[in-house]
Amino acid sequence: MKVGIVGANGYGGAELLRLLHHHPYIEIENVVSHSTKGTSLTKQYPHFTKINNMKLEDLYQIEINEEIDLLFFSTPSGVTKEMIPYFLEKGKICIDLSGDYRLKDGQLYEKWYKKSPAPSYYLQKAVYGLCEVNRKQLQLPEVKLIANPGCYPTATLLGLIPALKEKLIDPDSIIIDAKSGVSGAGRSPSLGNLFAEINENMKAYKLGEHQHIPEIEQVLEEVYGEGVNISFTTHLIPMTRGIMCTMYANLTKEITTEEMTNIYRLAYEDEHFIRIYSPGESPATKNVSGSNFCDIGLKVDKRTNRLIIVSVIDNLVKGAAGQAIQNMNLINGWDERTGLEIVPLFP
Ligand SMILES: NC(=O)C1=CN([C@@H]2O[C@H](COP(=O)(O)OP(=O)(O)OC[C@H]3O[C@@H](n4cnc5c(N)ncnc54)[C@H](OP(=O)(O)O)[C@@H]3O)[C@@H](O)[C@H]2O)C=CC1
Numbered sequence: 001m002k003v004g005i006v007g008a009n010g011y012g013g014a015e016l017l018r019l020l021h022h023h024p025y026i027e028i029e030n031v032v033s034h035s036t037k038g039t040s041l042t043k044q045y046p047h048f049t050k051i052n053n054m055k056l057e058d059l060y061q062i063e064i065n066e067e068i069d070l071l072f073f074s075t076p077s078g079v080t081k082e083m084i085p086y087f088l089e090k091g092k093i094c095i096d097l098s099g100d101y102r103l104k105d106g107q108l109y110e111k112w113y114k115k116s117p118a119p120s121y122y123l124q125k126a127v128y129g130l131c132e133v134n135r136k137q138l139q140l141p142e143v144k145l146i147a148n149p150g151c152y153p154t155a156t157l158l159g160l161i162p163a164l165k166e167k168l169i170d171p172d173s174i175i176i177d178a179k180s181g182v183s184g185a186g187r188s189p190s191l192g193n194l195f196a197e198i199n200e201n202m203k204a205y206k207l208g209e210h211q212h213i214p215e216i217e218q219v220l221e222e223v224y225g226e227g228v229n230i231s232f233t234t235h236l237i238p239m240t241r242g243i244m245c246t247m248y249a250n251l252t253k254e255i256t257t258e259e260m261t262n263i264y265r266l267a268y269e270d271e272h273f274i275r276i277y278s279p280g281e282s283p284a285t286k287n288v289s290g291s292n293f294c295d296i297g298l299k300v301d302k303r304t305n306r307l308i309i310v311s312v313i314d315n316l317v318k319g320a321a322g323q324a325i326q327n328m329n330l331i332n333g334w335d336e337r338t339g340l341e342i343v344p345l346f347p
């Protein structure tokens with residue numbers, strides 16, 4: 001299959017290139033950047049030297065390349081709402097790593113992203129690409145547009161869904177304490193991402209206003225069958241990669257940590273990329289670094305009658321490029337693990 005990448009000089013784009021290098025069924029045709037077009041990939045990213053010496057090109061090269069079957073878009077929000085309809089009409093499969101097609105309700109997008117939404121027709125056509133949850137829908141032959149989930153929603157949803165589906169937790173009591181490494185903010189420099197501001201520092205941000213709140217609630221509502229309101233707080237931490245979401249919710253019945261762990265193991269028994277820890281073990285971001293795994297640890301806190309869930313991912317892999325490739329594998333009927341069987345980088 002022939003693919004193109006828009007936004008190839010960003011972190012998400014570079015991670016797609018790293019992972020696709022190991023993919024046996026893929027040929028990368030064009031890599032696009034508008035600010036660095038004309039330069040070589042190795043100029044932007046010397047670590048690709050002797051591995052990938054492609055030239056970064058203008059979007060026009062993808063527009064005129066009839067050979068391309070599938071496009072990855074790794075661009076900031078607001079960009080693909082115009083680009084993707086054009087490429088869908090040209091018959092290309094589109095996988096969007098940005099948030100532009102995740103929310104079904106355009107008004108909700110406008111409220112949280114403070115930007116105008118994509119046309120409603122295409123919002124309805126998009127399928128939310130959380131593979132472990134939406135696999136059946138993603139496998140329908142008519143699927144041509146995949147809204148790849150956000151990094152925080154991926155860790156959060158995979159951690160909450162089994163307990164919520166079984167109605168073991170009260171949906172109105174959910175609190176999510178989320179932390180991300182700095183690569184989650186992308187490669188464009190900004191004051192808040194300077195070493196001097198991040199190092200030996202920890203910062204809560206977008207309190208009650210994070211754009212991933214409606215995305216998480218949209219999926220939880222589908223799973224639970226009625227409205228869900230979450231408390232969700234994000235923190236930037238002095239780390240390059242990784243997301244940890246520590247979540248709390250009131251239990252609706254008496255249950256032990258061992259029983260809860262078994263419920264999660266059963267829910268994910270066929271899922272290669274989800275690893276449920278044994279009682280007493282705690283997930284750590286390094287255990288998933290560079291890989292497509294999501295690791296989940298559970299504890300029933302008898303004293304407070306709450307469930308504690310800890311979920312970790314690599315924001316650039318399971319939270320972005322890895323999940324996008326998993327989606328590509330899924331819609332093509334390939335083994336979902338193709339190109340993604342990477343041992344985490346530890347320590
Ligand atoms: N970083 C992460 O961990 C995750 C990111 N995401 C989402 O993925 C997307 C990409 O993120 P990330 O790679 O981190 O961001 P970066 O800032 O690192 O890269 C963004 C890329 O988009 C390109 N771009 C910017 N504006 C335009 C435009 N108007 N038209 C075409 N290309 C444009 C930039 O290229 P140029 O310099 O040439 O303009 C750059 O290649 C974002 O929507 C982000 O929210 C999702 C999950 C996790």
Ligand SMILES: CC(=O)N[C@@H](CCC(=O)OP(=O)(O)O)C(=O)O
Nearest residue numbers: 098099150151180181184185211
């Ligand atoms: C650390 C950091 O700044 N992370 C970003 C994640 C952005 C992202 O992935 O945004 P979309 O999924 O909406 O495209 C943030 O919190 O906004």
